Amino acid sequence: MRNETFEILFVDDDSDFAAGCVRWFQKNGHRVTHTSSGQDGIGQCEKRDFEIAVLDWNLPGLSGLELVQRMRDINPETEIIVLTGEGTIENAVESMRRGVFDFLSKPFPMAELERRCLGALERRKLRKENAQLREVIDRTNRHTAKMIGECETMRKVFRLIDRVAPTDNPVLIQGESGTGKELVAQAIHQGSTRAKYPMVTVNCAALPEQLVESELFGHEKGSFTGATAAKPGLFEVADNSTLFIDEIGEMPLALQPKLLRVLEDGSMRRVGSEKERRVDVRIVAATNRNLKQEVEEGRFREDLYYRINVLILDLPPLRERGNDVGLLIDYFLAEGYELAEDARSALESYDWPGNIRQLINTIKRAQILSDDVITMDDLPDEFEPPPNDSDSSSPEGSLIALQRQHIAEVLEREKGNKSAAARILGVERRKLHRMMKQHGIAE
Numbered sequence: 001m002r003n004e005t006f007e008i009l010f011v012d013d014d015s016d017f018a019a020g021c022v023r024w025f026q027k028n029g030h031r032v033t034h035t036s037s038g039q040d041g042i043g044q045c046e047k048r049d050f051e052i053a054v055l056d057w058n059l060p061g062l063s064g065l066e067l068v069q070r071m072r073d074i075n076p077e078t079e080i081i082v083l084t085g086e087g088t089i090e091n092a093v094e095s096m097r098r099g100v101f102d103f104l105s106k107p108f109p110m111a112e113l114e115r116r117c118l119g120a121l122e123r124r125k126l127r128k129e130n131a132q133l134r135e136v137i138d139r140t141n142r143h144t145a146k147m148i149g150e151c152e153t154m155r156k157v158f159r160l161i162d163r164v165a166p167t168d169n170p171v172l173i174q175g176e177s178g179t180g181k182e183l184v185a186q187a188i189h190q191g192s193t194r195a196k197y198p199m200v201t202v203n204c205a206a207l208p209e210q211l212v213e214s215e216l217f218g219h220e221k222g223s224f225t226g227a228t229a230a231k232p233g234l235f236e237v238a239d240n241s242t243l244f245i246d247e248i249g250e251m252p253l254a255l256q257p258k259l260l261r262v263l264e265d266g267s268m269r270r271v272g273s274e275k276e277r278r279v280d281v282r283i284v285a286a287t288n289r290n291l292k293q294e295v296e297e298g299r300f301r302e303d304l305y306y307r308i309n310v311l312i313l314d315l316p317p318l319r320e321r322g323n324d325v326g327l328l329i330d331y332f333l334a335e336g337y338e339l340a341e342d343a344r345s346a347l348e349s350y351d352w353p354g355n356i357r358q359l360i361n362t363i364k365r366a367q368i369l370s371d372d373v374i375t376m377d378d379l380p381d382e383f384e385p386p387p388n389d390s391d392s393s394s395p396e397g398s399l400i401a402l403q404r405q406h407i408a409e410v411l412e413r414e415k416g417n418k419s420a421a422a423r424i425l426g427v428e429r430r431k432l433h434r435m436m437k438q439h440g441i442a443e
């Protein structure tokens with residue numbers, strides 16, 4: 001704990017005492033600022049992000065309470081320690097009520113003051129961690145899922161995840177929608193030294209363009225209509241952790257230099273603030289667009305592209321994962337359900353444009369529709385096998401040809417009304433639809 005350093009502000013008009021503090025704290029490696037008036041102290045707080053502020057209670061001009069309140073308004077994360085010549089119980093109680101960390105009487109030994117500062121720093125960290133946890137629970141409320149895959153391309157992906165996870169480099173995950181990009185980002189985060197903090201996620205496509213900046217970088221009170229209170233952005237929430245930026249290709253062009261900057265040196269400013277803040281955030285980004293092409297077409301900055309594409313991880317679409325489809329079906333099929341033979345082969349031979357997300361939703365839906373054995377009737381129409389030529393060209397007199405003819409006749413009699421035809425034929429409308437397809441009967 002001793003070698004931890006921090007940014008500290010002293011506000012004190014007692015020049016001897018202040019000079020002593022500055023010397024001691026600087027000598028121990030802390031970044032120290034000193035002002036002798038409350039007004040100047042507030043001015044400094046507006047410019048810099050202090051971790052700790054040590055204030056004298058009896059300054060000329062502003063009262064101690066006013067000063068504490070103004071500082072809390074400007075930056076509620078700064079931990080405040082009050083030092084005073086004449087400490088009274090009422091002062092101490094009132095300042096503690098306003099969230100002051102400690103209320104101490106002068107003279108106070110420097111080493112002890114530094115120890116109290118470190119205690120305050122610890123509280124600040126815990127608060128931040130709590131805020132991170134709350135944010136993540138609110139936002140995602142889901143836990144890391146298991147990643148299924150045994151095909152060669154997925155094995156390669158898993159090997160790559162193991163390699164890139166422990167580095168601090170940005171990673172760009174490319175893949176169609178629903179291929180598991182967020183799951184991969186989670187796996188990278190879990191395999192990194194940042195895993196003790198929760199990963200924070202932002203989806204650029206899900207936010208209106210005007211909100212992306214304040215969501216990512218935060219804003220100060222009154223910086224735009226509706227900004228009724230200061231709010232930290234996700235970069236601050238993700239400090240020491242990983243920020244997963246989903247659909248980075250949707251990031252507004254005007255905002256991209258700000259992202260580049262924080263990637264380069266960890267510095268950023270909230271909307272409406274001049275104050276520079278530093279964060280230590282690892283970026284994992286994902287895209288289902290071809291970012292290189294976006295660069296060529298002027299929709300994505302080239303410098304930002306090169307900054308985030310150091311490590312690229314390509315996720316194959318489900319249709320290229322061979323037997324993994326079968327494994328995923330079994331994994332997601334709830335206990336107590338079975339798949340009829342033809343339904344299984346329809347699922348396994350389907351090309352899954354919506355990838356794993358679509359597979360999960362299809363199985364969930366089928367489970368709701370079926371009792372315990374999932375049949376073709378429980379699958380959406382697009383899983384129907386393509387029309388079978390032999391059905392429509394079966395020899396005259398065969399059962400298949402008779403069935404075809406009968407369906408066509410009933411449909412004609414009912415003037416194409418499929419619900420009425422299905423009632424007469426004694427099958428469900430969906431089943432009739434499937435039979436029509438099989439027999440090559442036009443809609």
Ligand SMILES: Nc1ncnc2c1ncn2[C@@H]1O[C@H](COP(=O)(O)OP(=O)(O)OP(=O)(O)O)[C@@H](O)[C@H]1O
Pocket residue numbers: 145146147148149175176177178179180181182183184246288356357360
């Ligand atoms: N290999 C896998 N094994 C098991 N589940 C998976 C796998 N890949 C993805 N999933 C699951 O599929 C769903 C979609 O995955 P995810 O949200 O990670 O996809 P995505 O590529 O980020 O999608 P989008 O581009 O639409 O944001 C999630 O429920 C995820 O848990």
